[in-house]
Amino acid sequence: MLGIVYAGQGSQRVGMGQDFYEKYESFRKTIDGATKTVSAVTDMDVAKLCFEGPEEQLSQTKYTQPAMVAFAIGVTKLLKEAGINADYTCGLSLGEYSALYESETLDENQVLELIAKRGKYMAEASEGLDVKMAAVMGADRESVMECCDKANSELKGEKIVQAANFNCPGQIVISGDAIAVDKASAYLKEAGAKRIVPLKVSGPFHTKLMKPAGDKLAKELKDISFNEEKSKIVFNCLGREKTDEESIPALLEKQVQSSVYLEDSIKYMVDAGVDTIIEIGPGKAISKFINKTVDDVKVYSIDTVEDFENTIKELRA
Template identity: 80%
Template sequence: MLGIVYAGQGSQRVGMGLDFYEKYDEFKETIDNATDAVKSVTDMDVADLSFNGPMEQLSDTKYTQPAMVAFAIGVTKLLHKKGIKADYTCGLSLGEYSALYEAGVLEEDTILQLIAKRGKYMAEAAEGLHVKMAAVLGMDRETVLECCDKANSELAGEKIVQPANYNCPGQIVISGDAVAVDKASAYLKEAGAKRILPLKVSGPFHTKLMKPAGDKLAEEFEKVDFKQPKSKVVFNCLGKEKKDEDSVAKLLEKQVQSSVYLEDSIKYMADAGVDTIIEIGPGKAISKFISKTVDNVKVYSIDSVEDFENTLEELA
């Protein structure tokens, strides 16, 4: 069985998708359409910013998100044209929206407009805050939670830190107010964390500080027709498929302000019988997480035309 996973924010790079844009008409049309689709929300030119930068602007969440999702949709279309569709799909944070496109839950223009608003609302929620995110290496979940709780208790709830991403065994990202992240990091070092790496981010993603963004997204979701999935979707905030009574809109609202269980999602797909996974997006970060999480799963990463064509050849 085939799984398709989508990269999240942080893996963007200037030049991403240019080779696809120059070679495949379907990809070019997707990127050009993306600029029109998001123009009511943001003034970005998706092609120009993706291909030419500057990197500082491309890394601003309100611009990163539409650029990354447009790339993902374009590559997904090319895979679908070749008859390659997922049995299971998921994504890291904003990558979950691309997974919903792959599964047919959201249509192209709808998803691009939603992701542009998501980026805008997340940027607005972070305005005026002094925040940090940091990757904690070599530490178990329980200890990370204990150190975050200890920091939160010491700060009496005025500043917060939370686990934001469970990426793979031994790598957990914490997020929140800078002073709280620093306190938790100090406790984690005392507890034996191998390394704590600050991440270049523009907001306290996947924490309670993103609730204003979640509230605004909830209003937008009321206007959206979420279709029945054609692939099995593994959701970030569950680490598994949703139950029939679960609402996609509610899960997406929750996702922006709670932990992302990528490690659990990968294990869930492997336990379900997925033996091949394609990662779509710049960089190979998720492929590394997969290799550290499960054995006996073949992983392909599509970042470039060369990757795409090699993957087609291998799968054939």
């Protein structure tokens, strides 16, 4: 069984997708079409920003999110044209929107318009805040949660820090107000965490500080019709598939302000029978998370045309 997993914010790079754009017409049409859709929400030439930068602008939330999803949609189309479809799919944070496209739950324009608005709303929610995100290496979940609670208690809830991403065993990202993240980091070092690595992001993602973005998204989601999933989606804030009682709009609203359970999602797919996983996105961060989380799974990463063509050859073989 095949799983497809989509990368999240932080893995973007200038030049991403340029080789696909030059070689494959369907990818080129995707990127050019993305500009038309996204520019109605935010001023963005997707191809120009992805291929030429500047990196500082590409790294801004309102631009990163549409760029990453446009790349992912373009590569997903090429996989589908080659007859490769996921049995299970998920994504890290914004990557979940690419999973919605892969599963045909939403179409291309719906996904691009939604992610452009999501990026815009998350950027707005971050304005004026002194915030941080940091990857905690070598600490377990219980220690991270305890240290976050300790920092929040000391700050009397006026500033907050939360566990934002459970990426893999030994790597958990914390997020929130800078002073709270610093306090939690100090407690974590005392508790034996090996390293605390600041992340280059512009907002306190996946914390309750993103509630304004969630509220705005909820209004947008009311008017969208979701199709039945062609492949099974493992949702970020659950680490599993949704039940009949759970709705996609409610999960997407919750997702921006709740923890991302990537480790749980990977384990869920493998427990369901997935033995091959393709990561789509610049870099190979998720492939590393997968290899640290599960054994005996074949992992491919598609960042470049060479990656794509080698993956197709191996899967067909």
